[in-house]
Amino acid sequence: MQELINRAKELLADGTVARVLGWKxxxxxxxxxxxxxxxxxxxxxxxxxxxxxxxxxxxMIEASKLEGKTLVCLKPCDTYSFNQLIKEHRVDREKAYxxxxxxxxxxxxxxxxKQGIKGIESIxxxxxxxxxxTLTIQTIYGEKTCAYKDAMLERCHVCKGKExxxxxxxxxxxxxxxxxxxxxxxxxxxxxxxxxxxxxFQNELSKCIRCNACRxxxxxxxxxxxxxxxxxxxxAQKANVDSFEEKMFHIIRxxxxxxxxxxxGECSRVCPQGIPLHLxxxxxxxxxxxxYGEYQAGEDTTSKGPLTNFTFEDVEPSIVAxxx
Amino acid sequence: MQRIGVFVCHCGSNIAAxxxxxxxxxxxxxxxxxxxxxxxxxxxxxxxxxxxxxxIREKNLTGVVVCSCSPRMHEATFRKAAExxxxxxxxxxxxxxxxxxxxxxKDMEEATKKAVILARAAIAKVNLNAPLQPGExxxxxxxxxxxxxxxxxxxxxxxxxxxxxxDIVEKTPSIGGRMSQLDKTFPTLDCSACILTPKMVEAAxxxxxxxxxxxxxxxxxxxxxxxxxxxxxKARSVNMDKCTGCGVCQEKCPSKKIPNEFNRGLNNRTxxxxxxxxxxxxxxxxxxxxxxxxxxxxxGVCSKVCQAGxxxxxxxxxxxxQKYGAIVVATGFDTIKLDKYDExxxxxxxxxxxxxxxxxxxxxAGPTKGHLERLSDGKAPKELVFIQCxxxxxxxxxxxxxxxxICCMYxxxxxxxxxxxxxxxNVTVFYIDVRTPGKNFDEFYRRAVEQYGVNYIKGxxxxxxxxxxxxxLVQGSDLIDNKQILKxxxxxxxxxxxxxNPDVRKIATMLTASIDTNNFLTEAHAKLRPVExxxxxIFLSGVCQGPKDIPETVAxxxxxxxxAIGLLAKDKLTTNPCTAKSDELxxxxxxTCANVCPYGAISYEDKEVNDHGIRETRRxxxxxxxxxQGCGACTVACPSGAMDLQGFSNRQIIAEVDAICR
Numbered sequence: 002m003q004e005l006i007n008r009a010k011e012l013l014a015d016g017t018v019a020r021v022l023g024w025k026x027x028x029x030x031x032x033x034x035x036x037x038x039x040x041x042x043x044x045x046x047x048x049x050x051x052x053x054x055x056x057x058x059x060x061m062i063e064a065s066k067l068e069g070k071t072l073v074c075l076k077p078c079d080t081y082s083f084n085q086l087i088k089e090h091r092v093d094r095e096k097a098y099x100x101x102x103x104x105x106x107x108x109x110x111x112x113x114x115k116q117g118i119k120g121i122e123s124i125x126x127x128x129x130x131x132x133x134x135t136l137t138i139q140t141i142y143g144e145k146t147c148a149y150k151d152a153m154l155e156r157c158h159v160c161k162g163k164e165x166x167x168x169x170x171x172x173x174x175x176x177x178x179x180x181x182x183x184x185x186x187x188x189x190x191x192x193x194x195x196x197x198x199x200x201x202f203q204n205e206l207s208k209c210i211r212c213n214a215c216r217x218x219x220x221x222x223x224x225x226x227x228x229x230x231x232x233x234x235x236x237a238q239k240a241n242v243d244s245f246e247e248k249m250f251h252i253i254r255x256x257x258x259x260x261x262x263x264x265x266g267e268c269s270r271v272c273p274q275g276i277p278l279h280l281x282x283x284x285x286x287x288x289x290x291x292x293y294g295e296y297q298a299g300e301d302t303t304s305k306g307p308l309t310n311f312t313f314e315d316v317e318p319s320i321v322a323x324x325x
Numbered sequence: 326m327q328r329i330g331v332f333v334c335h336c337g338s339n340i341a342a343x344x345x346x347x348x349x350x351x352x353x354x355x356x357x358x359x360x361x362x363x364x365x366x367x368x369x370x371x372x373x374x375x376x377x378x379x380x381i382r383e384k385n386l387t388g389v390v391v392c393s394c395s396p397r398m399h400e401a402t403f404r405k406a407a408e409x410x411x412x413x414x415x416x417x418x419x420x421x422x423x424x425x426x427x428x429x430x431k432d433m434e435e436a437t438k439k440a441v442i443l444a445r446a447a448i449a450k451v452n453l454n455a456p457l458q459p460g461e462x463x464x465x466x467x468x469x470x471x472x473x474x475x476x477x478x479x480x481x482x483x484x485x486x487x488x489x490x491x492d493i494v495e496k497t498p499s500i501g502g503r504m505s506q507l508d509k510t511f512p513t514l515d516c517s518a519c520i521l522t523p524k525m526v527e528a529a530x531x532x533x534x535x536x537x538x539x540x541x542x543x544x545x546x547x548x549x550x551x552x553x554x555x556x557x558x559k560a561r562s563v564n565m566d567k568c569t570g571c572g573v574c575q576e577k578c579p580s581k582k583i584p585n586e587f588n589r590g591l592n593n594r595t596x597x598x599x600x601x602x603x604x605x606x607x608x609x610x611x612x613x614x615x616x617x618x619x620x621x622x623x624x625g626v627c628s629k630v631c632q633a634g635x636x637x638x639x640x641x642x643x644x645x646x647q648k649y650g651a652i653v654v655a656t657g658f659d660t661i662k663l664d665k666y667d668e669x670x671x672x673x674x675x676x677x678x679x680x681x682x683x684x685x686x687x688x689x690a691g692p693t694k695g696h697l698e699r700l701s702d703g704k705a706p707k708e709l710v711f712i713q714c715x716x717x718x719x720x721x722x723x724x725x726x727x728x729x730x731i732c733c734m735y736x737x738x739x740x741x742x743x744x745x746x747x748x749x750x751n752v753t754v755f756y757i758d759v760r761t762p763g764k765n766f767d768e769f770y771r772r773a774v775e776q777y778g779v780n781y782i783k784g785x786x787x788x789x790x791x792x793x794x795x796x797x798l799v800q801g802s803d804l805i806d807n808k809q810i811l812k813x814x815x816x817x818x819x820x821x822x823x824x825x826n827p828d829v830r831k832i833a834t835m836l837t838a839s840i841d842t843n844n845f846l847t848e849a850h851a852k853l854r855p856v857e858x859x860x861x862x863i864f865l866s867g868v869c870q871g872p873k874d875i876p877e878t879v880a881x882x883x884x885x886x887x888x889a890i891g892l893l894a895k896d897k898l899t900t901n902p903c904t905a906k907s908d909e910l911x912x913x914x915x916x917t918c919a920n921v922c923p924y925g926a927i928s929y930e931d932k933e934v935n936d937h938g939i940r941e942t943r944r945x946x947x948x949x950x951x952x953x954q955g956c957g958a959c960t961v962a963c964p965s966g967a968m969d970l971q972g973f974s975n976r977q978i979i980a981e982v983d984a985i986c987r
Contacts, residue, residue: 066941089915090929090944224965225936226911233911234966235979257964309920309962313830 002049002129005074005102005172010041012072018098019069022060024053030123031110035060037071049074051127054107054154056267058082058092059220065093073097076104077175078156080166081263081299082220087167088302089261091223094167101165103129103173106149106157111275113138113152118145129173150180156266156279159183166300183264184287186280206248208274215251215268215278221258228253255281260289260308263299292316327388327452330361330380331444334368334393336423341366343427345437349392352441356448360384369399377403378410388416388451392444394423397850413456415902415972420447442985449984453977457902462951464550465650466893469494471542471832474502475521475875476867476882477655478528483886484653485533489893492647493528494556495538496828497586499604500525502657506587506681508688508695510875511738512769518603518690525605539610543644545652545835546925548952549862550898552649560640562611563597567635570607574627574636575599583615585692588685591700592692597627597636602690611636651889652836654846654858655866655882656829660821661716665723669715669819670789675700676797677789679821680711680732683739697747699816701795706750706815709743710799711736712786713756716822725822725843730872732820733760737773739818744777753780753812755801763874782810789817825869837923838863846870856885861954864888903972904953905960907946910936911967914944918959918968926952927959 005023012018025036025046033048035055056079064071075083080101086092108127113136120141126133126149136152138145159182163175190198216222216229228234229250236253264286268278289296293307293315307315331353335341346364354362361384365373368391380386389412391403396419404414422440430436468484470477473495481491493500505525507517528534537556544555578595585594587601596616599609617624618638628636660681663671671677676699678686689695699706713732716724733756740752759781761767773779786801792813799812825844833840838858839847846869849857856865866885867878892898907918909932919927926949933942946968948959959968960975969975 089913089917091913091915224911224913226965228966231911231966233908235976261964305920309917311921311923 002047005049005100006044006047008100008170008172009038009044009047009072012098013039013041013044017070018072019067020064020071021047022057022064022071022073023047024049024055024074030121031108031113031127037064049102049129051105051108051129051149052110054109054267054270056082056218056220056265058086059218059223061092061097062086062223065091065096067096070096070098072100074100074102075165075168076102076107077163077165078104078161078263078265080168081161081297082265083299084166084302085261085263085299086220086223088299089223097169099165099168099170101168101171103171103175104163105129105174105176106153106160106178108136108149108152109154109270112154113147116147116151118147150178153178154266154270155277156264156270159264161264161297167302184283186277187284187287190280190284203245203248205276206245206251208276209248209251210274211247211250212273214271214273216254218267218271219254219258220263220265220267221261222254228257251276251278251281255285258282259285260296260306261298262286263297292320327358327454328360328384328386329356329358329388329390329448329451330377330384330386331356331359331363331390331392331448332368332373332377332380333362333364333422333444334373334391335364335366336394336427337366340393340423340427340440343430343433343436344422344440345433346440348437349422349440349444353390353392353444353448356445358388358452359448361386368393369402374402374406377406381407381410381412386412388418388454390418390420390444390447390451392420392422392440392447395419395421395425415457416451416454418447418451418454420444445987446981446984449980450977453974453980454972457971459902460900460950461897462548462550462900464893464895464898465552465648466490467492467647467649468651468653468889468893469542469552469554469647469649470653470655470866472502472655472657472826472867472869473497473500473536473538474655474657474867475504475524476657476869476878477502477653478524479879479882480653480655480864480866480886480889481528481534482524482531483883484889484893485528485531487886487890487893489533489890491534492556492649493534493536494540494542495536496541497600498539498561498598498608498610499600499606500528500536500538501601501603501605503681504875505601505603506589506684506688508684508691509738509742511734512763512765514738514742522603525603529605536606537645538606542832542835547648548924550650550892550895551951552652552862554647554649554652556645556647558643558645560613560642561608562613562616562636562638562640563608564635564637564640565606565608567633568608568631569633569635570599570609571632572599572609573630573632575609577626577630579624579626580615580617583612588692589679589682591682591685608635611638651862651864651892653864653866653885653889654829654832654836654838654869655885656826656832656869658823658868658872659826661725661824663715663819663821666715666819668788669712669786669817670791670797671819674789674791674797674817676706676795676815677817677819679819680735680739681821683818687739687742697743697750704815705747708796708812708814709750709752709816709818710786710797710812710814711740711752711754711818711820712789712799713754713820714785714822715819717820718757719822725824727843727872728760729820729823730760731823731874733758734763734766734769734874736818736820737761737770737779740779741769741773741777744773744779751780753782753814755782755784755786755799757783757785763876784810789814823868823872829869836860836863856881856888862892900951901955902950903955903970904950905948905955905957905968905970907948908967908969909934909943909945911965912943912945913965913967914946915964917962917964918946921958921962922953923956923958924952924954926950926954 009021021038024033122139126136157178160179262282350362408414420443467490470493540558543557547553580596584590613619685691717729761770784802784804788800790798797814838860864885866882
């Protein structure tokens with residue numbers, strides 16, 4: 002981390018960048034938050050550790066409009082989102098100085114809590130330079146330990162790989178953390194009967210409080226004006242007919258990001274209600290892979306997404322009827 | 326609030342027999358915005374139209390819903406009527422209660438219910454309609470014909486005779502197409518070349534016609550009236566201005582073992598060649614893949630013998646960019662490959678040939694100088710078997726589901742000519758059906774049977790087995806006598822199915838003209854607009870649209886020419902105002918719409934916008950309304966809902982759905 006800070010200071014000092022987009026410590030040991038640093042002095046608050054899950058790509062939409070370049074720290078999986086935003090002309094590559102930061106899997110505080118570890122005062126072992134396989138957690142009830150792996154975010158178990166898809170320079174080691182099948186959960190749901198599926202999603206989505214965190218954090222949800230906020234569409238003001246109708250929000254959102262979602266997992270990470278929102282997107286990704294061949298959004302900045310492209314090999318619309 | 330009039334048509338008994346029109350009037354009158362509702366026997370009649378106009382004037386209608394037949398039928402009629410009464414024509418909507426309702430339902434109560442719902446949906450839409458103004462675009466008075474066969478030549482001649490400039494683009498070194506390969510033509514048995522070559526000469530000599538042979542269409546942009554086309558003139562390696570067409574180069578060329586495409590590979594040609602003696606232009610090309618000079622750098626014989634100094638090894642491909650108002654596709658056909666039909670032993674025996682190969686054999690300029698002989702040993706065949714429907718009317722995926730249409734007639738022609746010229750040769754034809762609709766066609770076929778003694782057997786051939794003695798054993802069935810037949814033959818001729826030229830897919834994609842599952846170009850309307858593509862400004866001539874014989878092709882070529890002339894005769898075109906429009910305050914500039922637009926109608930510009938006080942320069946989508954065909958693909962793809970289709974806005978469609986679901 003110190004190396005990263007030193008480099009950031011250098012780039013600020015020589016005028017290469019006008020600001021640094023990274024993370025600073027939050028009010029708790031496990032909630033660092035995205036932050037801009039405009040002076041060398043301010044970089045003392047810079048942190049980068051296992052809890053820095055936040056994908057900073059989307060912040061570059063606004064940062065692209067600012068004077069000068071912005072140094073942005075991107076983890077391997079964040080670079081897919083950044084590429085996708087370049088493809089959609091939402092960020093300006095020339096305005097970004099990308100440091101590809103190493104990643105050894107990001108942590109999920111909820112997973113630690115689920116192990117009965119409460120009253121957390123401090124956590125060690127989460128530093129990016131730590132080689133520890135175990136987290137040591139000081140709590141008001143004494144010291145607890147937890148395997149790093151057991152505290153990882155779901156998305157890190159299905160990691161897309163340690164390669165940065167776009168960067169100006171690289172810093173720090175990355176680790177392969179994939180140990181699960183990306184589509185296993187989707188397949189389980191696919192195997193359900195329609196009634197079971199409905200019950201499953203009704204149950205999950207009934208927790209939604211419409212805080213919009215999933216939408217606000219999503220790099221694909223980058224519309225200047227979201228249809229759910231616009232008075233041009235009847236969705237913003239419509240009164241609900243039943244309690245489930247509000248949850249259509251998630252279904253519509255999944256359609257809007259279909260083919261553009263890089264599966265960065267931010268929606269599920271930020272959901273205060275713990276809804277596995279990424280499952281919707283992953284179902285779309287699985288279908289797209291099946292129908293149009295393997296496709297990873299954000300792999301590059303030029304290819305046409307399968308849903309906005311036409312080839313003679315495309316499946317016929319009747320596939321929907323055949324599959325039921 | 327709109328003031329809407331609803332007009333319910335009886336269509337004689339077409340609608341009124343199944344739909345209670347009085348009930349539709351009664352219920353429609355209660356819908357929001359409706360101030361007038363009436364029914365009439367024939368709304369499209371002059372009296373019916375007068376009723377609509379009267380109501381518009383007297384009740385100050387701002388919108389009209391006509392519950393009648395399909396909008397394809399009379400939308401234009403009613404819109405014009407409304408316009409004459411002072412209403413914007415795009416304030417008229419049709420509820421199709423005939424094709425969508427009365428014709429497909431039997432129960433009056435149910436059908437009436439549905440008619441009311443359809444009326445309700447149209448009323449809900451009109452409530453959100455806004456007047457639209459069509460724009461104008463200019464017309465370039467020049468036509469492009471893709472394909473230089475008889476279809477393309479005829480269309481070119483007809484358009485040129487009307488006084489417009491025409492360019493023909495032909496892929497091969499000469500115009501003439503398939504017809505130039507044929508020997509005689511049915512049902513008159515006149516020589517194909519004798520009737521085709523004068524037309525070729527006429528086209529070449531016509532002051533309004535410009536022919537690009539050995540050339541291909543590379544890129545098409547633009548829209549009806551204003552297409553821009555890049556044509557690749559492939560390097561001929563022969564200077565067209567200098568060449569005298571003496572032919573010495575072809576005689577002297579040492580590379581002589583190249584399968585002759587014009588003779589279907591039955592003999593060989595040289596590397597520098599003209600496809601046939603009457604080729605237009607009579608200027609050879611060098612086939613660079615097979616030329617020794619191009620392969621090894623040594624040779625140069627043609628250059629040495631050419632008195633005119635026309636050989637130019639350094640010639641490069643040239644791109645010509647030209648503007649056109651209309652494009653006619655006349656890309657023709659080829660016979661299908663027979664690799665899936667091993668049972669006919671086509672690849673095993675030289676004496677199993679296709680009918681097109683027989684045309685070349687029968688032709689005096691062909692590989693056998695017109696003598697009917699076996700390609701294996703040069704002997705005259707005594708027993709000849711024709712097999713019909715090879716790959717046509719095929720229910721599996723080996724062949725084509727359609728009838729190739731020309732085979733029954735040309736097989737009768739071949740059989741008759743052979744019996745006439747070689748009376749001691751027996752001719753047998755295996756057929757599924759003999760199809761001879763056409764002027765003098767059935768008489769022609771009957772002549773083959775009755776006067777020339779051609780043996781027609783109803784039944785299919787299961788297998789052709791080459792025998793050790795060089796003959797062929799044909800195993801077939803006779804469905805009339807209900808027996809299996811084993812027949813010894815010296816030669817078997819396959820009436821091979823025809824398919825559109827494989828290049829048509831590429832061309833259709835460039836033109837955004839639609840093609841069907843068999844790669845035939847689709848018409849704008851199968852019955853009422855058979856020579857127009859659904860893409861405006863694109864016309865269809867010849868077999869690219871469907872199998873047809875020469876007279877039909879020529880007739881269709883003329884029809885396509887008339888349609889093209891009708892377009893070129895206009896100075897300005899009215900554009901459809903139902904085009905996409907982007908709300909620049911909602912647009913993300915993400916390019917999704919441009920990616921899905923099949924017409925290349927969307928571009929982007931950096932524009933200064935004022936978004937509720939925030940002034941900034943944004944990348945926003947801009948629709949070229951002249952290019953936009955109103956398909957709506959962009960409106961579905963746009964993630965932010967910035968793209969909308971005028972006249973079919975998302976709100977209007979949702980209102981229709983809501984009205985139906987109410």
